[in-house]
Amino acid sequence: MGVETGIINDKDAARFLVPRRAFTDRGVFEAEYKAIFDNCWLYLGHASELPEPGSFLTRTVARRPVLFTRDKDGEYNALLNACPHRGALVCRERHGKSRAFMCMYHGWTFGSDGHLMTLPGSSGYPKGFKTDPQKQMVHVPRMERFGDFFFISFAKDGEDLATYLADAGDILNLLSEQSPQGMEIIGGTQEYAIRGNWKLLAENSFDGYHAACNHSTYLEYLGNTKGALGVDPLKGEAIDLGHGHAMVEYTAPWGRPVANWVPLWGEEGKKEIDGVYNELESRLGADRAQRIAKKSRNMVIFPNLVINDVMAVTVRTFFPTAPDYMEINAWAIAPVGESEWRRKFRLYNFTEFLGPGGFATPDDVEAIEKCQQGYAVGGDAQYNDISKGMAREGVPSFDDEAQMRAFWVEWDRRLSEYGA
Amino acid sequence: MTTSTMDRKLDDALLLRLRVEDLLYHEADLIDRWQLEEWFALFTEDAHYYVPPSDVDGDTADPETSLFYIVDDHVRLRERIVRLGKIGAHSEHPRSKLRHLVTNVRAHRDGDIIHSRASFIVSRAKDITHDLFVGHYLHELVERDGQLKIQKKTCVLDMEALRPHARISILL
Numbered sequence: 123m124g125v126e127t128g129i130i131n132d133k134d135a136a137r138f139l140v141p142r143r144a145f146t147d148r149g150v151f152e153a154e155y156k157a158i159f160d161n162c163w164l165y166l167g168h169a170s171e172l173p174e175p176g177s178f179l180t181r182t183v184a185r186r187p188v189l190f191t192r193d194k195d196g197e198y199n200a201l202l203n204a205c206p207h208r209g210a211l212v213c214r215e216r217h218g219k220s221r222a223f224m225c226m227y228h229g230w231t232f233g234s235d236g237h238l239m240t241l242p243g244s245s246g247y248p249k250g251f252k253t254d255p256q257k258q259m260v261h262v263p264r265m266e267r268f269g270d271f272f273f274i275s276f277a278k279d280g281e282d283l284a285t286y287l288a289d290a291g292d293i294l295n296l297l298s299e300q301s302p303q304g305m306e307i308i309g310g311t312q313e314y315a316i317r318g319n320w321k322l323l324a325e326n327s328f329d330g331y332h333a334a335c336n337h338s339t340y341l342e343y344l345g346n347t348k349g350a351l352g353v354d355p356l357k358g359e360a361i362d363l364g365h366g367h368a369m370v371e372y373t374a375p376w377g378r379p380v381a382n383w384v385p386l387w388g389e390e391g392k393k394e395i396d397g398v399y400n401e402l403e404s405r406l407g408a409d410r411a412q413r414i415a416k417k418s419r420n421m422v423i424f425p426n427l428v429i430n431d432v433m434a435v436t437v438r439t440f441f442p443t444a445p446d447y448m449e450i451n452a453w454a455i456a457p458v459g460e461s462e463w464r465r466k467f468r469l470y471n472f473t474e475f476l477g478p479g480g481f482a483t484p485d486d487v488e489a490i491e492k493c494q495q496g497y498a499v500g501g502d503a504q505y506n507d508i509s510k511g512m513a514r515e516g517v518p519s520f521d522d523e524a525q526m527r528a529f530w531v532e533w534d535r536r537l538s539e540y541g542a
Numbered sequence: 543m544t545t546s547t548m549d550r551k552l553d554d555a556l557l558l559r560l561r562v563e564d565l566l567y568h569e570a571d572l573i574d575r576w577q578l579e580e581w582f583a584l585f586t587e588d589a590h591y592y593v594p595p596s597d598v599d600g601d602t603a604d605p606e607t608s609l610f611y612i613v614d615d616h617v618r619l620r621e622r623i624v625r626l627g628k629i630g631a632h633s634e635h636p637r638s639k640l641r642h643l644v645t646n647v648r649a650h651r652d653g654d655i656i657h658s659r660a661s662f663i664v665s666r667a668k669d670i671t672h673d674l675f676v677g678h679y680l681h682e683l684v685e686r687d688g689q690l691k692i693q694k695k696t697c698v699l700d701m702e703a704l705r706p707h708a709r710i711s712i713l714l
Contacts, residue, residue, distance in 0.1 A: 216597060217597075308607070308608065308609050309598060309607070309608045309609070310594070310595045310598050310603065310608035310610060311595055311597045311609070312595055312609065312611060312704075313595070313597070313702075313703035313704060313705070314703065314704040314707065314708045314709070315703070315704070315705035315706045315707075316706075316708050317671070317706060317708070338630040339625045339628050339630040339631050340625075342625075342628075342630075343621045343624075343625060346621060346624070347617065347618075347621065447706070449703075453609070454609040465606065465607065466606040469605060469606065469608075469609060469610070470605075470613055472609060473609075473610055473611065473612060474618070477611055478611055478704050478708060478709045478710050479593055479610075479611035479612035479710040481621075481622070481625060483709065484632075484634075484708075484709035484710075484711035485631070485632040485633050487633065487708045488632045488633040488709075489632065491708075495670070
């Protein structure tokens with residue numbers, strides 16, 4: 123019994139319409155959890171966030187509290203963060219270092235691989251109780267890594283992560299190749315929420331069409347800031363990466379710490395950026411270096427991992443808690459070992475555009491919230507139009523909507539086929 | 543210490559606090575009335591305005607090594623105000639209603655710099671939303687031509703996340 127999504131996808135007539143109840147209906151929301159969030163591979167975290175044995179962090183993934191640890195052997199574990207005794211959260215800290223986790227209720231204590239180490243009052247329990255598999259913390263059914271990116275799935279069976287990622291895997295590799303020493307999450311998380319449906323943020327994250335209107339003040343700001351604009355025009359294409367993943371890849375006038383110089387950074391900066399570029403070229407060849415350094419990429423890995431490699435690089439996930447509400451976590455990721463100068467400019471760049479205090483994200487939030495409010499009109503105004511570029515011959519442009527259609531086709535498939 | 547020196551020390555401390563309070567209240571009032579050019583004029587030309595995220599120690603975090611919400615130097619702060627004056631700053635069009643409550647002001651002098659700590663609640667109301675930002679200010683103030691000016695303002699949020707706020711499109 124799949125869900126009737128009501129999407130109209132008529133290639134011949136160049137019509138792609140999404141019914142607005144996809145954003146408002148409680149039944150659709152519940153079906154999404156069953157068909158999508160309980161089945162897909164979901165981003166958990168990055169290896170750099172757990173630098174040594176004993177490191178841990180807690181995170182909510184698809185409404186479930188998860189404890190992500192490295193045990194004493196350095197192995198990574200994704201545990202459901204609930205005590206097998208009465209269900210209390212075992213770890214109540216956001217991150218840290220510990221070799222054991224004690225539940226504050228009755229003192230059951232677990233190793234960072236989830237096994238029950240200490241059972242207070244054990245004489246009250248039968249022999250073998252402590253090693254009973256039911257009395258250990260439960261591992262998330264599946265966890266895999268792709269490079270340094272860790273994903274989990276709440277489904278016991280399904281395709282492996284690399285298969286799931288399809289061509290998006292190569293874009294993750296492209297990001298990891300920015301530095302020979304790999305990448306790391308920079309400390310400090312932007313944690314916010316939007317009063318709108320989660321799919322609006324998926325669309326917005328790689329929407330090349332809205333910038334000119336929605337972000338006019340950001341583009342004017344770049345124009346006002348002497349030397350902030352480089353020579354490259356906003357121009358590029360949309361690319362379907364398979365399995366619902368897609369991206370836009372384009373040139374842009376902003377500076378990129380890897381590695382696109384703008385006059386604002388001065389002659390010293392030019393030397394440094396040239397050095398970064400030359401290292402890329404000698405390690406990876408001219409074509410790959412050019413792509414990494416000069417192209418910006420906004421990618422959505424279905425359903426909810428955004429990696430935007432723009433004037434800085436953000437990793438962003440978001441989960442709905444209701445049809446009209448989502449919680450978002452966003453991080454900055456950067457090359458390990460980059461100079462203090464580049465790190466400083468990267469963070470300065472990041473906050474210029476991205477996040478709740480940036481010159482652009484607040485207006486994205488406004489757009490998403492106003493869409494959600496607009497859906498209340500109901501009646502005959504029941505469809506969103508996602509058809510831009512559908513009739514275009516050749517490669518879809520970055521400001522078309524082919525990348526969103528890739529997302530919606532996969533969303534439609536998963537809901538329609540669920541339980542069928 | 544004689545009574546008169548003690549009195550003088552107390553007088554100095556009170557006077558300093560009153561001057562700082564005066565500036566902070568003036569600042570809050572200007573933002574609440576959207577007189578942002580006048581607010582901007584309270585800053586020195588090498589000023590910084592920071593808002594760190596909630597999962598780092600906001601009192602000590604460094605914007606050159608941690609991701610913040612806002613990292614404004616004087617140029618970007620000016621541009622922030624220019625932006626807020628435009629119809630294209632959609633998040634603040636129409637403008638939200640603001641109210642800053644500033645309290646628990648403490649100040650001390652350290653060489654040429656006056657450090658102050660103060661508590662704030664900033665209320666933002668706009669159409670269907672009403673959000674509160676709660677935190678504390680860390681100001682670094684300097685004397686310029688007999689006036690106190692802001693050289694650095696850090697707004698540390700005593701919150702776990704910006705939920706449901708989503709944005710700091712206003713000035714804290």
